[in-house]
Amino acid sequence: MGIRAGIINAYGDYEDVLRDIRRFTSLAHGSDVLTKALLGNYALLDRGRPLEDLRNSIFRTALTRNSRCPLCERAQVCALDHFLPKNEFPEYSILADNLIPVCERCNRLKGDECDKIDGLLMFHAYFDEFPDCEILLTDVGIENTVSIRYSLHRSDKVDNLTFARVEKQFKILGLFDFYQMEAIAELTDQIDLYDEMYASLGDSGLRSTLSALARGAERKGVNHWKAALYRALSRNAEFCSGGYRKLLTSPMT
Known part of the structure; x- marks a missing residue:
């Protein structure tokens, strides 16, 4: 399978990965060259680069939350968090569903959190709903x-x-x-x-x-x-x- 086809398939598997990350390994697993190449794609979101519009459109979604961070519900968003860390799953480095507008504090604290052993992930702002009863x-x-x-x-x-x-x-x-x-x-x-x-x-x-x-x-x-x-x-x-x-x-x- 070609790299492009593999990435397309990985995009299609994204929600399945969220449901049970223990069943999946990165497309780039074992290949430093491919990992480096996929990580390099993230720079394409920078200002003046080909995917700048994608970055801007992702941040615009934060306007529906009054630009509040979905992780702490308090601070203003200013960064893009890779829900599945790009160092663990570089194929998702520019997947819009994997890029969550968050505040600097939450982005720093979350870091590369990714539990592939127990499959215990944090809440995804797009795919998960926090419990609606008092906890x-x-x-x-x-x-x-x-x-x-x-x-x-x-x-x-x-x-x-x-x-x-x-x-x-x-x-x-x-x-x-x-x-x-x-x-x-x-x-x-x-x-x-x-x-x-x-x-x-x-x-x-x-x-x-x-x-x-x-x-x-x-x-x-x-x-x-x-x-x-x-x-x-x-x-x-x-x-x-x-x-x-x-x-x-x-x-x-």
């Missing part, structure tokens, strides 16, 4: 400070393999700590709103406001970090009955 939880503690902690809890609606992939994604991308920092910034920015709602409508008014913020965030997904945060805040009686004021006097953790 991302936020624990709100109120003592001398307001503390925020994220965790995962497996639902009976989520199979073990899917949940293992979720856990892997959170671990590799450091999402628990990342979301904690984002939550701290979010709450700090909203202090005046909480104070206004509590002063005018009491704890029930603040709870209603937090519930509305949770519903708004859930439009981005039930496990979006903001949705999990505001659900937890709206259910926390101490926070809604004035405990939020500790945001004004103490640093959060």
